[in-house]
Amino acid sequence: MQRGWPGNAFWHSCKTTFRKIMSCTIPMFRRLWLYFPRRTHALTYRLLLQVGNKMYGRTLDWVQRVPFGLYIKHGPGKFVPRGEGPALKLVEQYTKVVAPRLIDLLTTESKTYLVMTRIPGIPLQEAIQSFSYAERSQLAADIRGCVSQFRQIPNPNDAAICSADGGPTFDYRLEDPAGPFDSEEAFNKHVIFRKSLRSAIHDHRHKIFFSHADFSPTNILVERGKLSGIVDFGCAGFYPEYWEYAKGIYGHFGLETAWPGSLSDAFSGLYKDELAAEKLLWENGNSF
Structure with a gap:
């Protein structure tokens, strides 16, 4: 079934194993990140957005790939629906579906940041x-x-x-x-x-x-x-x-x-x- 698909099978297996290991660290990272002030979160996300734009380019105005295997959806509320963060939490809590894991949902006076993990593919x-x-x-x-x-x-x-x-x-x-x-x-x-x-x-x-x-x-x-x-x-x-x-x-x-x-x-x-x-x-x- 995989005949004709590009890529080295061994390297693909290594990447899959690494992703599984990294996914196990997400809950611990989230707990540690909560100890930092909200202002630090906002400054970090703005910096990541700038770096991500230079490294990966921009696909959509409100969604940006950033370093550390993350994506950030950002902008006014219409670009970051209020129910998206809670939805990701429910999917993680009750299913084994491979979906982005919520890292943070931060709302400031002018913008909302939804930080989540990147899914391969x-x-x-x-x-x-x-x-x-x-x-x-x-x-x-x-x-x-x-x-x-x-x-x-x-x-x-x-x-x-x-x-x-x-x-x-x-x-x-x-x-x-x-x-x-x-x-x-x-x-x-x-x-x-x-x-x-x-x-x-x-x-x-x-x-x-x-x-x-x-x-x-x-x-x-x-x-x-x-x-x-x-x-x-x-x-x-x-x-x-x-x-x-x-x-x-x-x-x-x-x-x-x-x-x-x-x-x-x-x-x-x-x-x-x-x-x-x-x-x-x-x-x-x-x-x-």
């Missing part, structure tokens, strides 16, 4: 066309396993549908921020902007689960033909069970079938009616 969108059918099948199985773990995360909040910290959802599909919502029916009233677009499936009561809510080939990382991690939990929160699949499909249907096909396999072909209802809403203008 490249975005799936850069590699999926090179995947064999066997690799795509394994990718779907691995994503299915991640979703299963996400669904084991308990909702610690009073609201049913909300961000990870119980506040409004941050989701471009919902013209954020939206909610929080006490029920799926309240959620549907927000989503369905015209009665004629209500589908029969909207009368079905779905279970509410923790969801990444932004599955996209840009947020799924792969390495040597395998899933290596999931990043960008800015939209994460508690949503109806179909939301993870429907959001992952949005913008990726049409002639290109590799990603929609893999995601459908990951969800075992479920939620076709829900996807059809969502497409009807998207096509009539209620989309991000």
Whole structure:
């Protein structure tokens, strides 16, 4: 399955072992870092952002790779959703999904800094066309396993549908921020902007689960033909069970079938009616 993928297998194994060792030190480092003053944190992050920009260049205005195997998401609140830090904490506490580990969440008068660990790999969108059918099948199985773990995360909040910290959802599909919502029916009233677009499936009561809510080939990382991690939990929160699949499909249907096909396999072909209802809403203008 890995035939044709570049890189030395021994070196890859060494890097994997090193990453595992480093991940074990994260809790200790976080505890030690908390003893330093907030001002020291802010000054350190500004310095790291400058160094990271010179070393790695800038991909996005609000996300920067920096030294020591870290990334910093920074800027006003709209660039650093309030629920992203709590979401990362929940994922670390309740799952074994490979995702960024939260180092610090610091809010100053003008800016928020979300400091997290870097996940190895490249975005799936850069590699999926090179995947064999066997690799795509394994990718779907691995994503299915991640979703299963996400669904084991308990909702610690009073609201049913909300961000990870119980506040409004941050989701471009919902013209954020939206909610929080006490029920799926309240959620549907927000989503369905015209009665004629209500589908029969909207009368079905779905279970509410923790969801990444932004599955996209840009947020799924792969390495040597395998899933290596999931990043960008800015939209994460508690949503109806179909939301993870429907959001992952949005913008990726049409002639290109590799990603929609893999995601459908990951969800075992479920939620076709829900996807059809969502497409009807998207096509009539209620989309991000």
